[in-house]
Amino acid sequence: MTSSAFRPGPLNLITDVPGLTVGHVTDEVVRSGATVLRTDGFWAAAVDVRGGGPGTRETEALAPENLVGKAHAIALAGGSVFGLAVADGVVAALSLEGQGLRLKPGSPAIPVVPAAVLHDLGNGGDKAWGLEPPYRRWGLEAVATAAREFALGAVGAGRGAMAGHLPGGIGSASLDLGDGLVVGALVAANPIGSVYMPDGQTFWAWPFEIAGEFGGCRPAAQGPVVDPMPDASRLASLGRAQSGANTTLAVVACNADLTTAECKRLAMMAQDGIARAVRPAHTPFDGDTVFALASGAHHLGDARAVQLGRLGSAAADCLARAIARAVHTAAQGA
């Protein structure tokens, strides 16, 4: 199969995977926000946490050996530990719609909404929320705004994000594998590492760029990349190197009929997209977390594990592209 068989979906967003919608809430006063990825049902889901300072909720429910292994939505937010309340709002809103597990007639529907947060508390926004952090409310609102088209850059959960010393944000990308399979990635990119090579302009993710989706810059001749703590990373600024203060939050999704365990492998392989788009990645200070979702619409058939490897490779590429698109878009808006 030649390369020409592969192209982004029509939106080049994770919502090219049929059944997904995304809603943002962005607050310019707080300089923070929330992003909710909704499924159209109850999708197989898993998570892989590789950062040293993660902030998460409902991740244990997604372990392959546990009972649930599925999710109705994934919630991402700024706000560090306060942001975890975003899922309270999403859960309440989905339940009122009737989305969720029904364990007993008449009892509320129970939505499964894993969540992860990034740290943006020190970005100068108004965080004087006292006993009423806004994240729960933003979760409610984000559910209502979810749609197939959504903005990238300094919006939603990525409003307060940084990528190294530059503005980070929300990114997304998709790949149509040409045989009915579609893969997509959504990211809130706030890594401590740099998304740029030492020339300061070429994205590490450049080999995976499609049709200039993040500016088209290519590497010129340069010396070897040897400094493990490059100036363009915040790892070089000791004051910024706080556990949980830096994070790449991601969701990858596909339309295959993956099990929870297969979703786990999809998430694990997708972490390589972070490795390829950010250097350094997975440091003690990052909270790098990748969720994986599968709709089940497309039956993989024979050679499932081969197809899973293919989907995982595509998910890694989409995630690398999404990270670069996040920073590229945030820079244009800045």
Place this chain on the structure above:
Amino acid sequence: MTSSAFRPGPLNLITDVPGLTVGHVTDEVVRSGATVLRTDGFWAAAVDVRGGGPGTRETEALAPENLVGKAHAIALAGGSVFGLAVADGVVAALSLEGQGLRLKPGSPAIPVVPAAVLHDLGNGGDKAWGLEPPYRRWGLEAVATAAREFALGAVGAGRGAMAGHLPGGIGSASLDLGDGLVVGALVAANPIGSVYMPDGQTFWAWPFEIAGEFGGCRPAAQGPVVDPMPDASRLASLGRAQSGANTTLAVVACNADLTTAECKRLAMMAQDGIARAVRPAHTPFDGDTVFALASGAHHLGDARAVQLGRLGSAAADCLARAIARAVHTAAQGA
């Protein structure tokens, strides 16, 4: 600190970390072999397994929550499950030397020798060993040959290795961080993925190459990398896509005073070196396993986690370079 402060150690091998030696046994009839990395004592150690088909031994002893968390040596071998016997030989040889834990006067010394294997059973070598696979004996022999200088390419545990459709092998690289810290990597590279970009000649690891250590090829203009299952990977050949049949076995080491848990983070970050040097990586068919060792000679002092992030970043770079050096050297010998 400028890039010029960073250079490989005098050998550009993992043995630039003081106290380490490496011994190979290579058998051209069996087309397989073993590689033993010896420490000069009992070093803090951890392991991170990310492949879908690993073959390992004594990895649980290295879990941060368990008792031991240290190792006297690491053994790598071909031979798939048969190769795990390499550690029997290493354990016996080290114990006879008096290396190991002494739980009771007069009882044998108990060496801790974690091991991992790669699959080379189908490479055409003579595997008719019946009830006497050679790996235990090779473990004994490899201990005796351990030295600071050692060969790269199609030798030792890498004798039967492949990298995609090309010969794989043993690789190594080191980085002197200029402040007393030294990091190194050793790899037996047998990945299902390709180490080359789609042009078939530029290593994915090219940005990290120092002084032409793997040929100096740089990427020319090319189309986007979009096929998640490139022809140059064995993932495209369904017959080769067998669990455990493909693996990148690696050890990263440094001379810092890391705890077992810190070694675990070092190993986790080093996995990014595989992600950057091989595409796809961490598939269901790979047994990707990274051990990490720390001698304890150099006290990290303040900001330990920052230094750990720096060491992990350097370990990832060294591992990416080691993978490219493995294939580059194996190709020259082929």
